[in-house]
Amino acid sequence: MAEKTGFQVIIAGGGVAGLLLANALERGGIDYVLLERRSEVAPHAGASICMIPNGCRILDQLGLYEPFLETTVPVKWMYDRDNKGYPLAPRSDFTRLGFARTGYELSFGDRQALLQVMLDGIRDKSKILMNKRLVGVTHSADGVTVKCEDGTAYNGDILVGADGVHSKTREALWDLAAKEYPDKVQKDRKAMTAEYQCLFGICSKVDGMEIGDGEYGYDHDRSSLVVVSKGGRTYYFIFQKMSQIYHGADIPHYSREEVEEFARVHFDMKIRPNVTFEAIWNNTLASNLVVLEEATFEVWNHGRIACVGDSIHKMTPHVGYGGNTAIESAAALASAIKKMADEAHGGIHPTESRIQECFASYQNKRKERTDNLVKISADVARLQSLQQYSHRIFVRYAIPHLGDYLANLQADMVVGAAGISFLPIPRRSVTVTMPLNPTQGDGLKESKLKRAALALPFLLLFWLAKNLMDPAPLIPWATSVLKTRTLHWSDTPLPITFYHLRWLDDLLGPLVVFFSPALYGIDSVSQQAFLFLVDYGVILAIWLIESTRRANTFTPSQLPLIFTLASQFLGVGVISPLYYLLHYAFIPIENFKASDMRLTRIAYTKSVLPAVILAYYIPVYASFLWPSFAGRVSWNFLWQLFPLWVSLLASKICFRLFPDTTEADRVSNVYRDLPVIRTTVGILAAHSAAAWLYTSSKVGFSVGAIWDLMLPPTHSPQGAKDLITFAGEFLRFDSAFLFGNTFLWLGYLFWDIKHAGMLEMGWGRILGYAAAAVVVLGPGAAVGMGFLWREELLATRRHWAAITEERAREWNRKLGFEWEEKKVN
The missing domain is CATH 3.50.50.60 (FAD/NAD(P)-binding domain)
Known part of the structure; x- marks a missing residue:
């Protein structure tokens, strides 16, 4: 032996x-x-x-x-x-x-x-x-x-x-x-x-x-x-x-x-x-x-x-x-x-x-x-x-x-x-787009059920918004207006047809009636509606960009058309928490382990800004600024289906005007879409900030008036006694829930980023910056800035456990090995 x-x-x-x-x-x-x-x-x-x-x-x-x-x-x-x-x-x-x-x-x-x-x-x-x-x-x-x-x-x-x-x-x-x-x-x-x-x-x-x-x-x-x-x-x-x-x-x-x-x-x-x-x-x-x-x-x-x-x-x-x-x-x-x-x-x-x-x-x-x-x-x-x-x-x-x-x-x-x-x-x-990470991959994936459980506050917000923003009171007012074609504050007949498809005009008619006080120029509703819709455009662009992100493939975030269409009938304040819950549950930070996963489809991303301007903002501005009330109503009819028009226009622009270089970008240029995202969201955020400052100036920068634009009333709009009051209060709830949900969503995303060690800044400073941006530039601009900040972090920072070149160099030296200075082909 x-x-x-x-x-x-x-x-x-x-x-x-x-x-x-x-x-x-x-x-x-x-x-x-x-x-x-x-x-x-x-x-x-x-x-x-x-x-x-x-x-x-x-x-x-x-x-x-x-x-x-x-x-x-x-x-x-x-x-x-x-x-x-x-x-x-x-x-x-x-x-x-x-x-x-x-x-x-x-x-x-x-x-x-x-x-x-x-x-x-x-x-x-x-x-x-x-x-x-x-x-x-x-x-x-x-x-x-x-x-x-x-x-x-x-x-x-x-x-x-x-x-x-x-x-x-x-x-x-x-x-x-x-x-x-x-x-x-x-x-x-x-x-x-x-x-x-x-x-x-x-x-x-x-x-x-x-x-x-x-x-x-x-x-x-x-x-x-x-x-x-x-x-x-x-x-x-x-x-x-x-x-x-x-x-x-x-x-x-x-x-x-x-x-x-x-x-x-x-x-x-x-x-x-x-x-x-x-x-x-x-x-x-x-x-x-x-x-x-x-x-x-x-x-x-x-x-x-x-x-x-x-x-x-x-x-x-x-x-x-x-x-x-x-x-x-x-x-x-x-x-x-x-x-x-x-x-x-x-x-x-x-x-x-x-x-x-x-x-x-x-x-x-x-x-x-x-x-x-x-x-x-x-x-x-x-x-x-x-x-x-x-x-x-x-x-x-x-x-x-x-x-x-x-x-x-x-x-x-x-x-x-x-x-x-x-x-x-x-x-x-390690000189690659996906550094090794011992905390990620098969057997270590974050549970989607756990993430959904963590995001349950969105479900609570959905329930709360759905109960507070019940559109039922609108039905009798809308029925009466559509039947008589008259509004009690105006002698001008209300156009009730636009598409000349009865079922479609009948479907959209109550929505147009809801916006009629704002379209007529009644200040208490018009200012609120205009500012809300301008700000909403920033979030629309963000949802469209997220729909084409590689990390979001085969997730509900690829379907903004469904969420925005539902929002037109139930209120975006009601629907947005469902979008954010599903987004957070299905898209953990590990989805971004490879740099190319942050990448969006460049041709589509380039089409977002012109599509949103042409199919969303132009109808919005025309709905408020067209010389005749009948014309403003017609433009609002057109705007009501903006989810379809934006989607169709973005696809047409995408396929006709811009080459799709995703196949090459994902390998050799994973940051190619960053300037486009910065430009798109930056322009819309700046536009939103300008609208906020303009509206604030119209109310004399009064703190109370500004708060009235941002916060909902203390009672449900269901108790409103007339259409004007109902529309104003409903819009305030819609705006408050939309931006409350959106800021909460950004908070969840930044929590992921901080947990991954990609941002060391404390929550006090983050929340302070957010509050300052909301007060000075308005909620739409603040959302855009927060989204762009997250985009930069995803593009330039690595998970704390990722074995980057710097960490590998230090590790090898600890083991007593010299670092190989030339990249091996």
């Missing part, structure tokens, strides 16, 4: 996770031995591997990224295709976006090539032992002993199982843990299932396929992934749902004859319209047919034994997470082991309790994240094989509009990825 000298790690398995751990431990000066059951570490089995940024960064820390990159080329374009090979959506360059965000590109290569690069990275090859099939594990309070099939035995302080999906180490771990956690172990023993099988392989260049292209194929009960890499070398996966779900030991294995038969069955599969799988198969260099096990386990470690990689979290390969997740877990475990080993001085070995603490910290850091990745992979597998009717609907109608959904999915995985804590942070990983 071998003698144990110093702290030693035994690694069972020489696959991706095992070799990564070996490289990391060697760099950390930790003794280890790696036992591999096969006769060679890097056999040619036809397997490929997809490398994405989280795995690439760890390879980069070890100096292995560049050697692997030489064996492959990045994926340039990804396609989603139907069962006839036709695109379901425009091709995606999400890998280019991923490179801008992370400094690393997605690439496919031979798994053998990666294993060889990892093996070459090991300086002391004597630590890598072949033909060492594990047959037994003895665990004691002093250490662990591994017995191999060839009769040899190895002693160590800890055993790490990196021996794959059929892990012997995991079996030993379960046997050991069953005494303490029988229920968990029993559950784990039944956890592994297999519902899909996969023919994977490598072939030479196929006519009709381009280097750098990746193809996802969708079909009923089957799907495909084909990627063309360096020199036309092509990696393919043909997935098939099996007739039953297999469990544990029942999972089948396949003969070569079954491989051939499986391939022939799928010869008709269309990879592209002019390329079938048969053409790929005819060029095949190596292939294999396997079942795709899926599992998440509860018990990752016990005593002196822990597992890593596929032995403890197994996922389907549909999104390429498996190998990278194994790399990440190995890096996290290496970091935990290094920390523990550094605490032991003078040859003192860590106690078993300290080892358990080490393993627990590793599992706690990784489990929730890996469980989520297993689920994502499973969901994609079932989506691509169209297992449910909802999948077919999604593929047909949603995929064409997903945009950067896949890139954002990858961003969630990458941003919070583990690294090797005792090795320097590569410069290329």
Whole structure:
């Protein structure tokens, strides 16, 4: 039996996770031995591997990224295709976006090539032992002993199982843990299932396929992934749902004859319209047919034994997470082991309790994240094989509009990825638009339900506004006016038609009657209405800008038309708290982890100012300034549907006058829209301030009169005895609720920013500035200024936990490494 000298790690398995751990431990000066059951570490089995940024960064820390990159080329374009090979959506360059965000590109290569690069990275090859099939594990309070099939035995302080999906180490771990956690172990023993099988392989260049292209194929009960890499070398996966779900030991294995038969069955599969799988198969260099096990386990470690990689979290390969997740877990475990080993001085070995603490910290850091990745992979597998009717609907109608959904999915995985804590942070990983952040990403996302609960005050404001601003009293007055076409304060007939569509004129008529006192020029209502509508235009522009922000994709904020139309009939003071509640609940600060997520669609953003001026402000001014009362009423009829006109006009201007450069901006110019937003909101805020000062001057800058413009009366407008009183009081409530809601919303957004460490200013100063802006420049201008301030903070500040270049530089120097001054391309 071998003698144990110093702290030693035994690694069972020489696959991706095992070799990564070996490289990391060697760099950390930790003794280890790696036992591999096969006769060679890097056999040619036809397997490929997809490398994405989280795995690439760890390879980069070890100096292995560049050697692997030489064996492959990045994926340039990804396609989603139907069962006839036709695109379901425009091709995606999400890998280019991923490179801008992370400094690393997605690439496919031979798994053998990666294993060889990892093996070459090991300086002391004597630590890598072949033909060492594990047959037994003895665990004691002093250490662990591994017995191999060839009769040899190895002693160590800890055993790490990196021996794959059929892990012997995991079996030993379960046997050991069953005494303490029988229920968990029993559950784990039944956890592994297999519902899909996969023919994977490598072939030479196929006519009709381009280097750098990746193809996802969708079909009923089957799907495909084909990627063309360096020199036309092509990696393919043909997935098939099996007739039953297999469990544990029942999972089948396949003969070569079954491989051939499986391939022939799928010869008709269309990879592209002019390329079938048969053409790929005819060029095949190596292939294999396997079942795709899926599992998440509860018990990752016990005593002196822990597992890593596929032995403890197994996922389907549909999104390429498996190998990278194994790399990440190995890096996290290496970091935990290094920390523990550094605490032991003078040859003192860590106690078993300290080892358990080490393993627990590793599992706690990784489990929730890996469980989520297993689920994502499973969901994609079932989506691509169209297992449910909802999948077919999604593929047909949603995929064409997903945009950067896949890139954002990858961003969630990458941003919070583990690294090797005792090795320097590569410069290329921080001179990017999405710095790493250990507090964000998969498994760490802020709960939308929690955010909705925090935003419940908006629901209270909605209820309060709805009850105080009941428009019911307007109905009898409006009915009488529309029937007689007369107002008791004017002899001029009230026009009751404008669109010459009876249902539409009848629908809008009561709204026009409501505004008739203001249109007639009755000061008590006219001043209030004019100032309110001028200020409202600032908020309208903000809602339109928010609707096109990349961080707000697939959220209710993309639908300002619905909120503004509803506001015309119920009052914007009633509807706005619903908009703000949904905005806050669905859009946490983590949505802005990448700088391009703050970006808005530049063509649309440029169209906001002219659309709001033409379709909102011109009708507003004409409604108050047109020479004749009948003309003012007609303009108000036009204004009532401003949500439609602004929306249509913005779209027309957007598509006709301004080029859409979003595709390029999100990669190379993430601040391109900032001058446009500043100009748009700045001009409208200045206009609002001018209206405030003008109106204030008309009331002699009287504090009481100004307060009357800002604050609602002490009683509900429902008690008003005439239309003039009702309109004036309703508008004051509408204005107060709108701006109260909006300032509260901005408060929530600034709370997010402060919590993220992006603003250090105290609440006293923030609220003081806001109050001063409201009093001096009016609420509309104050809202615009607050929104622009937030925009600048989102564009120029980073989350407190983001690993920026400055923080990485300091971290590396603490570790004793010189900073790499030149950015690596």
